[in-house]
Amino acid sequence: MGGSYGDENPIAAFATTPGKSALTLIRCSGKGAIELAAGIFSKPEKLLNAGGNTVVHGWIAAFDEKIDETLVSVFRAPKSYTGEDSLDISCHGGGAAGGGVMNALREAGFRDALPGEFTFRAFMNGKLDLTRSESVMELVSARTGKGRRHAVNRLSGALQDEINAIKKTLATVLSGAEMFLDYSEDEIGADPEEAAGRLPGKPLAEEALVRLKNLASSWRRERIYQEGIPAAIAGRPNAGKSSLFNLLLKEERSIVSEIPGTTRDWIEAWISIEGVPIRLLDTAGLRDSGDPVEKIGVERSRRLLEEAELVLYLIDGAEGLTGEDRVFLDDFEKAGGGNECTPPSRQILILWNKADLAPMPESLSLAAERPISVSAKTGKGIPELVRAIAGALANTADFTAFDNPQSAALGSVRQKNLVEAAVAALEEALYLADREEPLDLIAPLLREALNSLGEITGEISTADILEEMFSRFCVGK
Ligand SMILES: Nc1nc2c(ncn2[C@@H]2O[C@H](COP(=O)(O)OP(=O)(O)OP(=O)(O)O)[C@@H](O)[C@H]2O)c(=O)[nH]1
Ligand SMILES: [Mg+2]
CATH class of the missing domain: 1.20.120.430 (tRNA modification GTPase MnmE domain 2)
Structure with missing residues (x-):
């Protein structure tokens, strides 16, 4: 049965992701929702006579069989999330129990809810204004504690x-x-x-x-806080980009090998540095390659680097600073690395990797700064790197004002x-x-x-x- 935003027909949907879990929650709302659900409930009278904000225990039964033992929370209009008569049905977890209950609800006359339809109804019934409705979506997609706090701030009005x-x-x-x-x-x-x-x-x-x-x-x-800061790890093949990516992620996600040109396509993962969500990108090592697949990867890397707001550029310490490194760093500066008058639109942190094999030369200084010495193998220098990233982020946006939840x-x-x-x-x-x-x-x-x-x-x-x-x-x- 189709439907559209704006009707009052009874709707139902999973409120939890079906999968292996202790419970599955199915939410129902709309005119006559309680009466319809009573039709497939083992104790219909109990459900029909239940007051608002009460819980009723019983079986969902349809198609001549018991489907699942449930706890049903009853909400009566207007005291519910949507402002309509509503039910939250707690079923057993796993796909089968919830799936069976959903089928029974459809059979009883509920239609599948459209995306956001419960919140839409809450808005239409004056329960939430639009800023608060939007914050509901923001809250369920928040990736860090700070992101959550900011969504809650808007949800609170x-x-x-x-x-x-x-x-x-x-x-x-x-x-x-x-x-x-x-x-x-x-x-x-x-x-x-x-x-x-x-x-x-x-x-x-x-x-x-x-x-x-x-x-x-x-x-x-x-x-x-919603989209994350795009930060890309760049450098020549074999510099240790994927090793650093995995280290920051605390997970063996990207393939590491001693063969230059291992990473062909970029990989993305979310990390949080001092509560700020970062979209960390591992890219293919930059070099002129005759291999057509690697060539595509390198092109993609370059495009990603243009979009990144923060670039972590790795020098392969075992190889030392090469001409290719210098070309990249010079180009970066020319392409809007900023100067004394204009703040940089993109920031770069230069890292000397493999410090465990080859210490950074005393005199090395690039773009008037000394690179940060790290080892993606031993983890040396990583706390300093994290502090430097946090410092660079503070330049990107003023996060202090932000910490005031009011x-x-x-x-x-x-x-x-x-x-x-x-x-x-x-x-x-x-x-x-x-x-x-x-x-x-x-x-x-x-x-x-x-x-x-x-x-x-x-x-x-x-x-x-x-x-x-x-x-x-x-x-x-
Ligand atoms: N000793 C030492 N070896 C490292 C370090 N970082 C990376 N390696 C080694 O260097 C080699 C290349 O590392 P990767 O992380 O795959 O390098 P990459 O920059 O991602 O290389 P491509 O994907 O080919 O561009 C691997 O053998 C790593 O184990 C380090 O800090 N110290
Ligand atoms: Mg790699």
Whole structure:
């Protein structure tokens, strides 16, 4: 049975990933959900008479057989996650028990929930605003403790509160301007010539702009917690890139061998350094190769290196610094390694590897810095490397502001685009106000800023936008 966001039909979905586990949770919600479930329950009366927030024990039975022994948590509208009558069915783990219960639920009249449909319903029923709905998805995909804290911050309404406070300020400015427009000539008695361009409450609008700009800049940090910082290990073949990758990962993930050109395709893994998620990439050793497969690998490496925000460049200590190393490092600097005036868009840490075989020469200094001496074999120098990575990350984004769990920050590109639209409209309004342009040019811009903010929290939204947003959620949320 098909369905679409926005109907109230009873829906069901796995809330846990089916697989070997003690329990599987199936979530059901919608009009008549409790009555439908009672039809396949060993003690229907108990379920039908259960109060909200209670748990009922019994068997799911259908197709003339007992399917699984379950505990059913009953929630009655409006006191549930979705705001509808809902059930959480705890089944036994493993694919078979949950799968059987899901089939019985379908037979009883539930349809499979669409991605994010439970949260969609929660939003539609006024349980969550859009910023909090988005944070639910963020929370289930958080990869580090810090990422979780930031999602929880938004789930608790920090962003919603800040947006609402800014909206209130702007609404005050707008209503002041509109009142002036409506009444300035007759009732208020001011000279329209004189009143032109005097935006009442201009300081309030300026304050709102500062707060919006703070929010907009918060996305730079927040994005990192969701997407990770792409960091690539680069260097000549055999420099020990895969060995370092495995060491940082604490897992034998990438193949290591003494044969140069071992890594052909890049490998990616998530690591966390001081709570900051990093997408670590092991790449193919850089060299001109006659082997067509290796050639493709090297090309891919180069492309990845262009996208990486942090490059760990390994010099093979056993070989010493080669001409190829110098070419790479020079090119990197030319391609935007930054200078005294502009901060680097990408950062590089140069490492002298295999220090256990060959110590780094006393005088070696590259790009005005001394490379970090490490051994991917013995682990020597790795704590210093981790500290250096953390230092480089601090240059990429200011993480200190971030550790304040109270501060409101943006959680999605959607929100960022809308805040930027509000900033643009408000800046234009203030620019016109400075030039004492008429209020009837300024008021629509204030309204535009307000509308953008309304879209962030979801007061103003279209079915298309909502569907697009929620369909990116996982099923069962
Ligand atoms: N003694 C010593 N050997 C190392 C060190 N790091 C790597 N090796 C050895 O160097 C060889 C190459 O290591 P890999 O990690 O495969 O090198 P790679 O840079 O990934 O090489 P490609 O994938 O071919 O580009 C292996 O035999 C490693 O055991 C180190 O710090 N000390
Ligand atoms: Mg390798």
